[in-house]
Amino acid sequence: MHTLEHETDAINKIHKNSLRLLSEIGIAFHDEASMETLAGGGAAISGNRAYFTETQAMDALDKAGKSFTLHARNPGNDVRMDTTALYVTPGFGSAAIADVSGAVRSSSLDDFIALSDIVSSSEAFKINGGILAQPCELPGAISASAMIYTLLKRSDKALLGISASGAVTREIFGMLEIVFPDFPDVPRILTMISPMSPLAIDKNAAETLCECAKHKQPVIIAPGPMAGGTGPISLAGNISVANAEILGINVLAQMLSPGLPVVYGFAATTSDMRNMSVSNASPGFLKQARYGAMLAKKYGLPCRSGGGMSDAGGLTAQAGVESALGLFEAFSEGANLVMHATGSLHSFNTVCFEKFILDIETIDRLRYYFSELPIDEDALAFDAIQDVVAGGAQFMTSEHTLERCRTDPWQPMVSLHGTAKGEPNAELAGAIGERMRKMLDGYSRPDMDAAVEAALDEYALAHGLTDEIVRKASARRALM
Numbered sequence: 001m002h003t004l005e006h007e008t009d010a011i012n013k014i015h016k017n018s019l020r021l022l023s024e025i026g027i028a029f030h031d032e033a034s035m036e037t038l039a040g041g042g043a044a045i046s047g048n049r050a051y052f053t054e055t056q057a058m059d060a061l062d063k064a065g066k067s068f069t070l071h072a073r074n075p076g077n078d079v080r081m082d083t084t085a086l087y088v089t090p091g092f093g094s095a096a097i098a099d100v101s102g103a104v105r106s107s108s109l110d111d112f113i114a115l116s117d118i119v120s121s122s123e124a125f126k127i128n129g130g131i132l133a134q135p136c137e138l139p140g141a142i143s144a145s146a147m148i149y150t151l152l153k154r155s156d157k158a159l160l161g162i163s164a165s166g167a168v169t170r171e172i173f174g175m176l177e178i179v180f181p182d183f184p185d186v187p188r189i190l191t192m193i194s195p196m197s198p199l200a201i202d203k204n205a206a207e208t209l210c211e212c213a214k215h216k217q218p219v220i221i222a223p224g225p226m227a228g229g230t231g232p233i234s235l236a237g238n239i240s241v242a243n244a245e246i247l248g249i250n251v252l253a254q255m256l257s258p259g260l261p262v263v264y265g266f267a268a269t270t271s272d273m274r275n276m277s278v279s280n281a282s283p284g285f286l287k288q289a290r291y292g293a294m295l296a297k298k299y300g301l302p303c304r305s306g307g308g309m310s311d312a313g314g315l316t317a318q319a320g321v322e323s324a325l326g327l328f329e330a331f332s333e334g335a336n337l338v339m340h341a342t343g344s345l346h347s348f349n350t351v352c353f354e355k356f357i358l359d360i361e362t363i364d365r366l367r368y369y370f371s372e373l374p375i376d377e378d379a380l381a382f383d384a385i386q387d388v389v390a391g392g393a394q395f396m397t398s399e400h401t402l403e404r405c406r407t408d409p410w411q412p413m414v415s416l417h418g419t420a421k422g423e424p425n426a427e428l429a430g431a432i433g434e435r436m437r438k439m440l441d442g443y444s445r446p447d448m449d450a451a452v453e454a455a456l457d458e459y460a461l462a463h464g465l466t467d468e469i470v471r472k473a474s475a476r477r478a479l480m
Contacts, residue, residue, distance in 0.1 A: 011294050014236060018244040019054045026051040027199045027248040031206035034252055041255040050248070057247045060254040065261030066300050068218050070187050072126070073179070074156035074446065079126050081190075081218070081263065081302050081336060088341035088363055089127045089160050090119055091308075091351045092192075095134040098350040100429050102314030107133035107351070109469065112147060113154065114478040115343070115356065117443040118436065120155045124360045124367075129160035130192070130339075133351050141168075142464045148172045148189075149460045150473040152179050153453070156446040161191035161217075166207030171463050173215055178456050179448075184215035191217065192265060192339075195245040197225035209249070213256035220304060220337070221246045221253070222265030226278050227288075229271035235284060239291050242268040263337055264301040266292030272311075278347045280309040280340075281322035286329045293333040306330025307340035308359040311347050315355050315429070319345060323355070324362050331366045354432045357439075361414055368410040445476050 026049040029035050035045060044051040067082035079087055097107045115132040119125045129151045138146055144164040151159060152175055161172065169191075176183045193209045195201045201209075212219050223245035225231030231238035246264060253260050270284035271277070279285065289305045296303030306329040312319035323344075330338040340348055341363060343356030373379075384400035387393065395401050414431045421427065448456075457470050 007291075007294060010236070010291065011298055014240050014243060014291065014295065015298065017236075017240040018247060019057060021199065021240060021244040022052040022057055022248050023054070024051075025049075025199060027195075027201065027245065029201055029206055029252070030196075031201070031203045031210075033210065034201075034206040037255050038252060041251075043251065050252075052248055052251055056251055060251040061247070061299050061301075063254040063258050064250055064301065065218070065259050066302065068187050068261040070127075070158045070190050070218065071180075071182075072156060072158040073152075077126050077157040079158040081261070083297065083300065083302050083334075083336060086331065086335055086338065087126055088124060088338045089130060090115060090125070090132055090356070091340050091343040091348060092130040092132070092160075093134070094131070094344065094348060094351040095136055096346075096350040097133065098314060098345050098352045098355075100315045100352070100354050100425075102316075104346075104350055106136040108137055109135035109146065109150070109472060110478070111135075111351075113150060113472060113475075114353070114440065115351070116151060116154050117478045118353075118356065118439050120157060120446075121439040121443045122360055124342075124363045126158055127160050127190070128155040128157040129162075131162055138469075142469075144168050145171050145175070145460070145463060146465055146469050149175055149456070149465060149469070152176075152456065153448070153473040154445055159189045161189040163192055163194060163205055163208045165204045166211055169208045169211040173211065173217075174463075175456060175459060178459055179452060184217060187216070187218050187261065189217050190220060190263070192220040192222045193249065195221075195223045195249060197223055197230040197245065198241050199245060199248075201245075201249060206252075209253060210256060213253055213260050216257060216260065218261035218263065219253065220263040220265035221249050222267050222304065222339075224267040224269055226269050226271045227284060228273050229276060229278070231268065233271075233273075235288055235291075238268050238270075239288050239295075242266055242288075242292065243295055262301060263304055264292070264296035264299065265304040265337075265339075266296065267304065267339075268292060279311050280307075280344075280347045281311045281326060285309075286325060289326075289329055290333055293335055297334075302336040304337040304339055305333055305335035306338055307344070308338075308342055308362065309340050309344045309348055310355075312345055314345065315352055315358070315425075319355060320358070323359055327359070327362055327366055331370050353436060354429060357414060357432045357436050361412060364413070365410065440478055443477060445474075 038050045070079040111133040119128045144162040223242040227238040268288040272279045293305040308323040310319040310322040342359035343351040
C-alpha cells in the first residue's frame with residue numbers, strides 16, 4: 001500500500017537524483033544556437049553537453065508560466081491550462097489505422113480529417129490536433145503544415161501543434177498570423193517538445209522550442225524514456241531521467257523567453273524486454289505516470305499524465321482494460337492534460353476509429369464518476385421517498401423519477417445493456433459504428449471570414465501544399 005510518507009520520500013529522492021543528473025551528466029543539445037544561448041545564460045558547457053546547478057534549475061522553474069489560456073478560434077472552446085482543470089486530447093502520432101479485427105493499413109489525410117471532425121463534434125474535447133493520424137501519402141516536408149492547415153480550416157477548438165523543424169514551425173506560425181490577428185501576443189497553439197532520451201534533445205526539437213519561445217507560445221516538455229530501452233530499467237531511475245530532461249530543457253526555455261508557459265509533459269514508459277518494443281499500457285507505465293504527476297504538483301506546473309493507450313492489437317478486452325486503467329490514473333491523479341486519450345492501439349503505433357469512439361465513452365464515464373454528487377433537497381429525495389412509502393407506490397412511476405430520469409443516471413452512447421441478439425462484439429461494433437456515423441454526419445465546418453480563408457489558402461499553396469489538400473480541407477464533410 002502507498003503511504004504519504006513513502007511517496008513524499010520517493011519524490012524528494014527522485015528530485016535530488018534528477019538534479020544530480022543535471023549537474024554531473026548534463027543534457028546534450030544537438031543545436032548550436034541552443035548551446036550559445038545556454039552558454040550565454042551561465043550554464044556550464046563541455047562539448048555539446050550543458051550542465052545545470054540546482055539554483056539554475058529551480059530559478060527556471062520559478063520563472064516558468066504555470067497557468068495560461070490557450071485561445072481557440074471559438075472563444076467558447078478556450079482552454080484554461082493550470083493545475084486544476086483536466087483536458088483530453090486524441091491519439092497522437094500513429095501512422096496506421098487498425099480496424100476492429102486488428103487488420104492494419106497506412107493512414108491518410110482522409111483519416112486525419114475524419115478524426116478531426118469527430119473531435120470537433122464531441123463534447124469530450126476542447127482541444128483538437130496533433131498528429132491525429134499521419135497522412136502517409138504526403139511528403140514529409142509538407143506533412144506537418146498540411147495537418148495544421150487542415151485543423152485551422154476544419155476546427156474552431158483550441159489547437160495542439162506538431163513539433164517539426166524550425167523552418168516548418170515558422171511556416172505553421174505564418175498560418176496562425178493569417179487566421180489570428182492577435183498572434184503571437186496571445187497563446188494560440190500548444191506544441192509538444194520531445195527530448196531524445198537519455199538526456200539529449202535533437203536539433204528539430206530545439207529549433208521548435210526556440211520558435212515557440214520567440215512567439216510566446218506555450219510548450220509541453222514531454223520526455224518519454226523507455227525503462228530498459230532508452231532509460232534505466234528501474235522505474236525510479238527512469239523517472240529521474242524524464243524529470244531531469246524536463247528541468248534542464250526548461251532552463252533553456254526560460255533563457256529564451258522568461259515566463260514562457262510550460263506543461264510538465266511527463267511520458268516515461270516501459271519496454272517489453274521479451275521483444276524490446278515500447279509498452280505504454282503496462283502497470284509500470286501507470287506507476288511512472290503517477291509519480292510524474294506528483295512531481296509536477298511539487299513544482300506547481302500543469303501536468304500531462306496517463307492516457308487511453310493499449311498494447312493490444314485490436315479492439316479486444318485487453319484494449320478496454322488497459323485504456324480504462326490509463327484514463328483512470330489520469331483522472332485520479334488530477335492530471336491537467338491527458339494525451340493519447342482516444343483510439344490508440346499497438347502501443348500507439350495505430351489508431352482505431354471504433355476504439356476512438358469507445359474511449360470517448362470511457363472519458364464520459366470518468367467525468368461522471370469524478371463529478372461532485374448533487375446533494376440539494378431535491379436530490380436527497382426525502383419527499384419522494386415519503387410519497388412512495390406512504391402511498392404504497394413505486395419509484396419507477398413517481399413524479400420525482402419522471403422529472404429526472406433523462407438527466408440523473410449516466411446514459412451510455414454505445415455500450416449495450418441486456419442479452420445480445422447475436423455475437424456480442426459484433427453488436428457492440430455496430431453500435432459504435434452507428435454513433436460514429438452520427439458524429440460525422442453532425443459535423444459542420446465552422447465559418448471563416450472569406451478574405452481570411454482566401455489568404456490562408458494562398459499561403460498554403462505558396463508553401464508547397466497541393467490543390468487536393470486544399471480541396472479536402474475545405475470540404476464541408478469528411479471524404480470517407
